[in-house]
Amino acid sequence: MPDLNQSARRGYVLISPPLMYSLVMLAAPLALVVLLSLWSQNYLELDRTFTLDNYIEATTEPLYQLLLGRSIIISGVVTVCTVILAYPIAYYVAMFGGKAKPLLLLLITIPFWTSYLIRIFLWKVILGYNGVINGSLMGLGIIEEPLTFILYNANAVVLTLAHAWAPFAILPIYVSLTKIDNSLLEAARDLGDNAFQRFIRVTLPLSMPGVIAATLVVFIPTVGDYVTPKLLGGTDGLMIANMIQVQFGKANNAPLGSALAILSMVTVGFISIGFVLLSRKLGKVKN
Amino acid sequence: MQKASKFLLLYAVFYFLFLYAPIFLLPIFAFNDSAIISLPLSGITFDWFFLLWETEALHEALYNSVLIASIAAILSTILGIFAARAASRYSFPGKKGITGFLLLPIVLPEIIIGVALLVVMVQLGLSLSAWTVIIGHVLICTPFAIVIMSSAFKSFDVSLEEASQDLGVGKIGTFFRVILPMVTPGLISSFLIAFTISLDEFIIAFFLTGTDVTLPVYIWGQLRFPARLPSVMALGFLMVTLSLILLLIAEYFRRRSVKYTINESTLMAKNEETVF
Numbered sequence: 001m002p003d004l005n006q007s008a009r010r011g012y013v014l015i016s017p018p019l020m021y022s023l024v025m026l027a028a029p030l031a032l033v034v035l036l037s038l039w040s041q042n043y044l045e046l047d048r049t050f051t052l053d054n055y056i057e058a059t060t061e062p063l064y065q066l067l068l069g070r071s072i073i074i075s076g077v078v079t080v081c082t083v084i085l086a087y088p089i090a091y092y093v094a095m096f097g098g099k100a101k102p103l104l105l106l107l108i109t110i111p112f113w114t115s116y117l118i119r120i121f122l123w124k125v126i127l128g129y130n131g132v133i134n135g136s137l138m139g140l141g142i143i144e145e146p147l148t149f150i151l152y153n154a155n156a157v158v159l160t161l162a163h164a165w166a167p168f169a170i171l172p173i174y175v176s177l178t179k180i181d182n183s184l185l186e187a188a189r190d191l192g193d194n195a196f197q198r199f200i201r202v203t204l205p206l207s208m209p210g211v212i213a214a215t216l217v218v219f220i221p222t223v224g225d226y227v228t229p230k231l232l233g234g235t236d237g238l239m240i241a242n243m244i245q246v247q248f249g250k251a252n253n254a255p256l257g258s259a260l261a262i263l264s265m266v267t268v269g270f271i272s273i274g275f276v277l278l279s280r281k282l283g284k285v286k287n
Numbered sequence: 288m289q290k291a292s293k294f295l296l297l298y299a300v301f302y303f304l305f306l307y308a309p310i311f312l313l314p315i316f317a318f319n320d321s322a323i324i325s326l327p328l329s330g331i332t333f334d335w336f337f338l339l340w341e342t343e344a345l346h347e348a349l350y351n352s353v354l355i356a357s358i359a360a361i362l363s364t365i366l367g368i369f370a371a372r373a374a375s376r377y378s379f380p381g382k383k384g385i386t387g388f389l390l391l392p393i394v395l396p397e398i399i400i401g402v403a404l405l406v407v408m409v410q411l412g413l414s415l416s417a418w419t420v421i422i423g424h425v426l427i428c429t430p431f432a433i434v435i436m437s438s439a440f441k442s443f444d445v446s447l448e449e450a451s452q453d454l455g456v457g458k459i460g461t462f463f464r465v466i467l468p469m470v471t472p473g474l475i476s477s478f479l480i481a482f483t484i485s486l487d488e489f490i491i492a493f494f495l496t497g498t499d500v501t502l503p504v505y506i507w508g509q510l511r512f513p514a515r516l517p518s519v520m521a522l523g524f525l526m527v528t529l530s531l532i533l534l535l536i537a538e539y540f541r542r543r544s545v546k547y548t549i550n551e552s553t554l555m556a557k558n559e560e561t562v563f
Contacts, residue, residue, distance in 0.1 A: 011377030018366040018389055018429060025422055026392070029403035036406055085302065092299045106538060107303065111310050113530045116487050117506050118523035122309035125316070130323070132312065166306060217394060224396025226490055231510070241398045248402060248494070254409070261402050 037258035054259035071223050071239040074154055078161040079219040086169035094177035109167050120227050123160040127151040152234025160228050169214040176210025212279050216272055223268050240264050317524035335521035348505035352486055355417050359424035360481035367432025367477055375440040390430045400426055401494030415497030423491035428481035439473025472540040479537035483530055
C-alpha cells in the first residue's frame with residue numbers, strides 16, 4: 001500500500017501542533033516538577049544539588065502521611081458512593097429513557113455548568129450551622145440544637161464531592177449500558193433467567209467497562225481537589241492539595257511541594273493501575 | 288420497551304432533587320432581603336444585583352475572564368481541529384498513544400497542571416499574567432475540543448472532500464471551502480464548551496493569575512467576607528442563567544451538526560437509489 005506512508009505522514013503533520021503544545025506546556029513542565037522535587041529550598045535560595053530529602057520528608061513526616069492517606073480514603077469513599085449512586089440513574093436513562101434520553105442527559109449535566117465555586121459554597125449553605133437542613137429541621141421541631149456533624153468534616157467533603165462528580169460517573173456507565181446487545185438479554189430470558197438474574201449475569205458484567213471508567217474518572221481528580229476540603233472540610237477534612245498549595249505559597253518550599261505533588265500522582269497512578277489489573281483479572285476468572 | 292419499576296423511578300426523582308438542590312437555592316438567596324445567607328427568608332430585594340453593577344473589581348475580573356476564556360477557547364478549538372482531523376482521517380503508528388496523551392488532562396488533577404506551569408514560570412523568571420492562565424486553560428480545554436471535533440469529522444462524508452479535489456480545488460481550499468463549513472456546528476459547540484470550562488476554572492487560575500484576577504479567583508476572595516455573600520449569590524444566579532443559555536446554544540448546534548450530516552448522507556443514499 002503506497003497510500004499508507006502518505007497517510008501516516010499527513011497524520012503526523014496534522015497531529016504535531018497539538019502534540020507539540022502538550023509536550024512543551026505539559027510534559028516539559030511535569031519533568032521540571034520532578035527535577036525541582038530533587039532540589040531543595042534554602043530559605044530564599046534554591047539549592048540545585050540532587051537530594052532525596054524532600055521525598056524522605058514527604059513519606060516520613062506524620063502530617064503528610066496523614067493528609068495523603070486521608071485524601072486517598074476520602075476520594076475512595078467519594079468514588080464508591082458516586083459510582084453506586086450513579087449506576088441506577090445511568091441504568092434508568094439507558095433502559096427506560098426512550099425518546100427522552102437526550103433530554104434526561106441534558107438535565108443531568110445542567111447543574112454542572114454553573115460556577116463550581118458557588119456550587120460548592122451552596123453546600124455549605126445547605127449543611128451549615130444556620131443552614132437549610134438545620135433551619136428546616138429546627139423549624140419543623142424535629143431537632144432543638146443544630147446538627148454539627150454535617151459540616152467542617154470529612155462527611156461534608158464526601159457528600160459535596162459525590163455531588164460535584166456525579167455526571168462524570170453517570171455518563172461512562174450510561175454509554176456502556178447502551179452498548180449492550182438486547183438479544184443477549186432476550187437469550188437469558190428465554191433460558192429462564194428472571195429479571196434479577198439477568199441483571200447480575202448479563203447487564204452488570206457487560207457494563208463493567210463503564211463502571212471502571214467512571215471509577216477512574218472520579219477517583220484520580222478528586223484526590224487532588226483543593227476547593228471542597230478548604231471550604232467544607234474544617235481541619236479534619238483538609239487534603240493533600242491544600243498542603244501542596246501551602247508549600248508553593250506561604251511555606252515557600254516549592255521543592256517539597258513538588259515532591260508531595262509527584263508522590264500523590266505516583267500513588268494515585270499505582271492505585272489506578274492496580275485497580276484496572278484487578279478488575280481485568282476478576283473479569284477473566286468469571287468468564 | 289419495559290416499564291421501570293416504581294422503586295427505580297422514585298430513586299431517579301430523589302437523585303434529580305439531589306443534583307438540583309444547590310441550584311434551587313441560588314435564586315432564593317439572590318433575591319432574599321437579608322445580609323445573612325440563612326433561613327428563614329425575609330423579603331424580596333434587587334439590591335444585590337445593583338451592588339454587583341457598582342463593584343469595579345468585579346467588572347475587571349469579568350473582563351479578564353471573558354478575554355482569557357475567548358482566547359483559550361479559540362486556541363483549544365484550533366488544536367482540537369488538528370488532532371481530531373488527524374485521528375479521524377489518517378492512520379499512523381502511535382496514534383492511540385498520542386491521542387491518549389493529548390486527552391490526559393481530563394483525568395489529571397488540575398492542581399498538578401497549575402503547579403507544573405507555575406514552576407516553569409518561576410524557574411524561567413517570567414511574570415504571571417492572563418497569558419499564563421490561557422496556557423493552562425488551553426491544556427484542559429483541548430481534550431474536550433478534540434472529542435467534539437472528532438465526532439464532527441466522523442459524521443462528515445469523505446466523498447464530498449474527494450469531489451472537491453476532483454473539481455480541482457487544492458487541499459487547503461477544500462479544507463476552508465468544504466470541510467470547515469460542514470463542521471461549523473461542531474466548531475461552535477467546541478468553542479462554547481471550551482469557553483464555559485475556562486470561564487469556570489478556578490485552581491489553575493488561582494496558581495497562575497498574577498494580578499489579572501479572573502472571575503472565579505475574585506469569587507474565591509469574596510467567599511471569605513460574610514457581608515459579600517448575598518451579592519455572590521446574585522452573581523451566581525446571573526452566571527447560571529448565562530451558562531444555561533450558552534449550553535443550550537451549544538446543544539442546538541451540536542444537534543444540528545448531527546442532523547445536517549445525517550440528512551446529507553440520507554439524501555445521497557436516495558440519489559444513489561434513483562441512479563442505480
